[in-house]
Amino acid sequence: MQIASTNKHDTMKSKPTFFISSTIYDFADLRSAIKYYLEQQGCVVLASEFNDFGQPLDEHSYGACLKQIQVADYFVLLIGSRIGGWYDKGDRISITRKEFRAAYELHAQGQLKIITFVRADVWTVKEDRKVLVKYLEKLDLNDAAKQQISNAPSKAVEDAQFIIDFLEEVGRNKETAEAAKSGEPPPSGNWIYSFSKFEDVISVLQSQVFAGLAKVHAANRRILRNELLRMLTSILSKSTEGKTYFPEYRIDELAKKYPIQGDDIGKKISIERHDLEMLFMIMVDQSRKISTLQVIERVLATDTFLEYDDESGNLREHPIYDALISLQSEVFDRNNFDRKLISEIGLALQAHPKVQKIAIPALQLLPIQGLFDRSVNIVRICKAILLHFDGNQYVAPKLRHRSPITDQKQQLDHERVAIADVENFINQ
Structure with a gap:
């Protein structure tokens, strides 16, 4: 995940860490929503009210x-109407304000980025108070009276002066004014985003944190979609009426009519002529090689289909990632089909022009059925992924077995070493 990294983290870091700072009581729902959103993007989120905070x-x-x-890459500050708990009541420093100061020190060292949000109604109170203060300056009142009026309680904020001072500090207003006078560079990290709904927060996070990331993922999906479509052009057929189809039902009919058992190896299987002609036609049509897998290989090398797993703390593969791995294997096996079998079946048909049943060695039928099974699996995987790209929920397709030998499929599947088996072997 190519999210802007900080100096204390190398560029290979794949799980950016966010710290959410705010008063808890009035931001409970928003904090939870932000945490969920960021974790869906593959991020680690530190929010003190959750059990995974590591207290x-x-x-x-x-x-x-x-x-x-100190371990965060991003500090998300939410400012609302409440003060929250006091860190130092005498100096009027809340724990949220203390957290911000600690974060800004890290920001000044280039170790952390700050993103600040303030509720729109609270920001309005701040602006209204500025107008009120200017108005009070024109009135014939003593300073104590002016101070009392400007700090009058409000339904929108718990302590107006505290919130205003906090916003002034976050906005680095004094430092900005001093920089303008001295000609020094103004302070950074002082952007404050006003929000009234959850979508406002998400739009800022998308633009400030994930800028380019969504575009990269979208581009990967688009080029992958094009490759899958091109792949299907090597497998699908078109009828004389111009209808595109895949002869899966014909393949199923032949497989059911002429099942290959383990005892058939070394023997010949008698096949009706019209069935053998159908098998020959399908074999010719399905023997075209799939020319490229470059896009799939490139996409698998990115995090487009990787997700962050809360329980393990690691990235895990999205089901589409596993589907693409399977697709690579299916295409590889299909491309390795021995095309000399096509001529052998053709010669058998020519040698017996009037015979209604022709005996074919089972060892010839095995790779042919394997070719058909691989084609079926490729079509099913491509279709499932393309439907998902079109907005449907991903449903993993049911794939055909690796071996066409009907009475050995379960045994072969049981004997095949899977990744989980390798991991168990390593941990023994």
Whole structure:
């Protein structure tokens, strides 16, 4: 995942870490929604009210929060109407404000990025108070009275002056004014985004954090879609009426009518002439090689179909990732079909022009049935992926067995070594 990395993390980091800072009570639903959204993007989210925050039992929760900020790549600050818990009540420093100051120190060192959101109604209170203060300056009132009026309680905020001061600090207003006077570079990390609904927050995260990522994934899906469509052109057929089809039902009929048993190896199987002609025609049609898998290989080398797993803390493959791996294997086996069998079946038909049943060695039929099975699987996998790209829920297709020998399929599948078997072997 190519998300902007910071100096303390190398560019190979695949799970960007977010720390969500805010008062808990009034942001509970939003914090949960943001956490869910970010984790769906493959990110790690540190939110103190969740069990996966990693709370040390021998440390105060405030200290644990400040320590966790140090491992974050992004600090998401939510400012609302409440102060929250005091970190230092005498100096009017809330724990949220303390977290922000700790984050800004890391930001100044190039180790963390800050994204700040403020509720739209709270931002309106701030702007209204600025107008009110200017108006009070014109009135013949003493400073104490002006201060009392400007700090009057509001339904929108718990402590208007505290929230305004906090927003001024986050916006680096004083530093910006001083930089303008001195000609020094202005401070960074001072953007504040006003929001009124969840979509406002997500749009900022998408543009500031995942800029280009969604485009890369969309581009990968688009070029992969084109490759799958081209792949199907090598397998599908077109009738004289111009209808595109795949002869799966014919393949099924032949497989059911002439099943290959383990005892048939070394023997010949008698096939009716019209069935053998049908088998020959399908074989000619399905023997065309699939020319390229370059896009699939390239997409598999990216994180387009990787997801972050909360339980294991690792990236896991999306079902489409596994489907593409299977598709590679099916195409490889299909392309390795021995095309000399086509001429052998053709010669058998020519040698017995009037015979209604022709005996064919089972060893010839095995690779032919294997070719048909591979084609069926390729069509099913491509169709399932393309339907998903069109907005449908992905449904893993049922694939044919690797061996066409009907009475040995279960045994062969049982004996085949899977990745899970290899992992168990390594851990023995």
